[in-house]
Amino acid sequence: MSSPAAPATAVPSKALKGTVKAPGDKSISHRAIIFGAMADGITDVSGLLRGADILSTVGAMRSFGAKITENETGTWRIEGVGATGFSSPAEDVDCGNAGTGVRLIMGAAAGYDLKARFTGDASLSIRPMNRILDPLREMGVSAEARTTENGEPGRLPVILKSSGDLKPIDYRPPHASAQVKSALLLAGLGAKGTTTVIESVPTRDHTENMLRAFGVPVDVKVAGDGNHISVTGPAKLQATTIKVPGDPSSAAFPIIAALITPGSDILVENVMMNPTRTGLFDTLNEMGAFLRADNFRKSGGETIADIHVKHSRLNGVTVPEGRAASMIDEYPILAVAAAFATGKTIMNGIGELRVKESDRIAATAALLSENGVTVAETKDGMTVTGSAGKAPLGGGTVKTHHDHRIAMSALILGLATQNPVSIDDASMIATSFPTFFDLMASLGAHIER
Ligand SMILES: O=C(O)C1=C[C@@H](OP(=O)(O)O)[C@@H](O)[C@H](O)C1
Numbered sequence: 001m002s003s004p005a006a007p008a009t010a011v012p013s014k015a016l017k018g019t020v021k022a023p024g025d026k027s028i029s030h031r032a033i034i035f036g037a038m039a040d041g042i043t044d045v046s047g048l049l050r051g052a053d054i055l056s057t058v059g060a061m062r063s064f065g066a067k068i069t070e071n072e073t074g075t076w077r078i079e080g081v082g083a084t085g086f087s088s089p090a091e092d093v094d095c096g097n098a099g100t101g102v103r104l105i106m107g108a109a110a111g112y113d114l115k116a117r118f119t120g121d122a123s124l125s126i127r128p129m130n131r132i133l134d135p136l137r138e139m140g141v142s143a144e145a146r147t148t149e150n151g152e153p154g155r156l157p158v159i160l161k162s163s164g165d166l167k168p169i170d171y172r173p174p175h176a177s178a179q180v181k182s183a184l185l186l187a188g189l190g191a192k193g194t195t196t197v198i199e200s201v202p203t204r205d206h207t208e209n210m211l212r213a214f215g216v217p218v219d220v221k222v223a224g225d226g227n228h229i230s231v232t233g234p235a236k237l238q239a240t241t242i243k244v245p246g247d248p249s250s251a252a253f254p255i256i257a258a259l260i261t262p263g264s265d266i267l268v269e270n271v272m273m274n275p276t277r278t279g280l281f282d283t284l285n286e287m288g289a290f291l292r293a294d295n296f297r298k299s300g301g302e303t304i305a306d307i308h309v310k311h312s313r314l315n316g317v318t319v320p321e322g323r324a325a326s327m328i329d330e331y332p333i334l335a336v337a338a339a340f341a342t343g344k345t346i347m348n349g350i351g352e353l354r355v356k357e358s359d360r361i362a363a364t365a366a367l368l369s370e371n372g373v374t375v376a377e378t379k380d381g382m383t384v385t386g387s388a389g390k391a392p393l394g395g396g397t398v399k400t401h402h403d404h405r406i407a408m409s410a411l412i413l414g415l416a417t418q419n420p421v422s423i424d425d426a427s428m429i430a431t432s433f434p435t436f437f438d439l440m441a442s443l444g445a446h447i448e449r
């Protein structure tokens with residue numbers, strides 16, 4: 001994104017009170033737009049996240065030939081390309097700040113006869129793409145990518161060329177990644193035969209669930225060496241109707257704000273409780289948080305619930321490494337909660353955080369130490385020493401490195417520190433949580449822009 005930097009400051013706040021609704025899930029929103037664009041017929045999507053990442057995906061899908069409109073009630077209508085297939089975009093496909101967007105779209109595009117050039121913002125342009133381009137090349141795709149000045153290959157811009165006639169593969173990604181799994185399953189729809197992704201650690205299963213909703217069989221075999229997830233191509237998607245549930249990764253911000261701000265008592269409604277996404281809630285429960293999920297119901301094929309949260313005394317814990325995939329985007333905000341706990345919170349096996357929108361281990365460690373919290377960083381983890389309920393000093397100005405989750409985590413910290421916490425740039429928050437400021441203000445949080 002090229003919007004000008006927009007500093008913001010969180011001021012120590014009174015107790016947070018009230019009821020809010022979690023915004024639409026980002027992962028499910030990307031998939032709804034991409035799958036709807038590929039499908040035969042008209043897909044209606046309600047509850048879509050209106051974040052900048054999703055708007056980039058909408059733009060990308062239009063450039064491949066889908067017709068997408070939003071009506072006055074906020075429902076999105078997608079007329080998919082169906083049997084015509086994606087066509088080569090006339091312009092660069094700019095995926096903005098969205099790793100999920102660019103990786104899933106490159107996988108989907110690989111299944112068609114086309115050529116496309118993919119670009120992104122400063123943050124996306126330094127994130128690794130060979131994790132999907134290498135297996136796509138094995139399937140027969142030609143992909144040229146940039147090598148950085150430091151010699152790191154596989155960066156955007158990427159020029160992808162495919163005949164659409166792909167070879168199915170069996171692939172075990174070296175990192176736990178739903179984006180890699182999803183890209184390969186989408187490419188597999190265009191291959192003749194069965195493409196299998198083998199996951200040693202399960203990652204979010206939204207692609208599997210949503211492909212089934214679009215009429216594509218997805219086979220999952222649980223074996224000793226992991227889950228074998230297969231699609232058999234050529235396969236066609238049939239348009240459907242999607243209701244997007246609320247995003248647990250966004251809900252994490254008001255939830256932790258309430259846990260650390262004395263006297264708080266809030267309800268966050270509409271939170272997706274898919275077990276591949278709820279590792280943070282398990283961890284907070286182990287830390288002794290008052291967190292009660294209630295009113296479980298089904299929405300858009302997922303279970304959702306309302307979460308009641310009260311300010312709590314937290315204890316430090318060791319987060320099991322096997323849980324990382326189910327809370328991968330929540331470590332920066334967990335580290336903020338850990339700053340208030342009694343004892344140390346040890347987070348290991350999270351090297352993947354170094355290749356997100358920013359190096360989130362380094363950025364989180366800097367965020368905390370700038371504000372008087374003791375934190376030790378390792379190659380693939382960090383340990384936070386909590387203040388045993390005492391408000392940390394605060395007063396720092398945090399560098400957000402084009403990273404929405406670092407920006408929001410710093411502002412939440414500043415609601416419960418002794419002094420205000422500032423950030424250099426709040427503009428990226430709109431990528432995943434465009435209603436963050438209004439939602440937090442409705443709970444009584446004092447954040448100045
Ligand atoms: O598939 C998805 O929707 C996502 C997968 C995760 O990335 P990785 O697959 O790189 O772990 C996560 O960090 C991202 O926010 C969304």
Ligand SMILES: C=C(OP(=O)(O)O)C(=O)O
Pocket residue numbers: 026097098099100101329356357405432
């Ligand atoms: C890592 C994230 O997203 P993406 O990979 O889609 O940029 C995130 O939202 O925290």
